[in-house]
Amino acid sequence: MSSCLPALHCPLCHAPDHALFHQDRRRYHRCARCRLIFVEPGQRLAQAAEKAEYDLHQNDAHDAGYRRFLSRLAEPLAARLAPGSEGLDFGCGPGPALAAMLNEAGFMVTTYDPYYADYPGRLQRQYDFVTCTEAIEHFYHPGREWQQLLAMLRPGGWLGLMTKLARDQAAFASWHYKQDPTHVCFFSRDTFMWLAERDGLGIEFIGADVILLHKPESL
Template sequence: MTPSLSLPAVPPPVSPDSCPLCGDRRAAHFHRDARRDYYRCPRCTLVHVPAAQRLAPAAERAVYDQHENSPEDPGYRRFLGRLFVPLKARLAPGAEGLDFGAGPGPTLSLMFAEAGHPMAIYDPFYAPYPEALERRYDFITATEVVEHLFAPGEELARLASRLSPGGWLGLMTKRVTSKEAFAGWHYILDPTHVCFFGEATFHWLATRLGMTVEFPAADVVLLQKPHREA
């Protein structure tokens, strides 16, 4: 399902919205396809879709309802293993976590529970448990989630605040590499993908949150909170 939009003949040179990650208002036009415009922030380098060109909640939910992810699917488990393996290697025995954006078929939480790391789950559509966002955790995961966020700056700061000292935030999302690659990128074809992060974006985010950052795979990011809070 795609949004019903009538794009202007010439896109504005600067985004009509402030950057949803850092709030900068100078994001320049980066790319246009048949459905949407994309703007890139000069401060944090996030590429985003303007608010007026995003799906409405009901249409967004309809796309997610088509997902058929299941913990019984070994291929899906292998996919999640790209985050599971490097993050698990960094956790203390018995560390407890939260899977943010768990989706209609929570699987990563089961994988960690099987390895001795119990996890709570939260998803605004499928597991809307606000109490899960009030606790502290040793680690938080968000797999194929950040590209869907309308307010990633606010949401990621909230997740970081829920981490205990020394805690880990593990993210999976494909990264922007160049303007040329972006134009032919399959990742922008999903109408629910509205924010696109590059490696420089995650370095900016780590500095903003006071965390360190690692890139164990092309689509995996691990951010760690200091062991002592300032």
């Protein structure tokens, strides 16, 4: 554990053992247990500044290019779902294109976002699938939010994620993904493998940035 920051714990698995992984305008630590890379809490944006950054995003639900991007998750997920499955798009943002695409494909999808679709009641029930695209890297409390995502899955349900995966230190140093000030935690393949093993989930990596996790019927 870093001797100068004895109180700093991993926000995902809460382990105290970590090391400074990279430093530029922010300081990034990597957990020795789950391998999550995370920004020091004091270097996260305040809520108003975070919302202002999100308001700059141009994610039009009707944009063909954006839909092609999201299809990298939508298509493999849809292939694994029963017709008429119910789902929640968690962190949908101001333009919930993925929910629209899956609804058009015959599924029943609702949305949740703390800034743009803040309906807490939708988090109190279970679904056949939950999606979270380009949102998990924004979580200030990923351990808590990960458990929330799993709790919303029915037995046999699917969790579909999109996020860029962190690699080694050399790649991280020049990685554009960390330059977004709202990106505060960075998952690697090792991190998702660790979570899947801990929580008894099936896992599939599809392409460079799509992760599908399956909750067993027995959970």
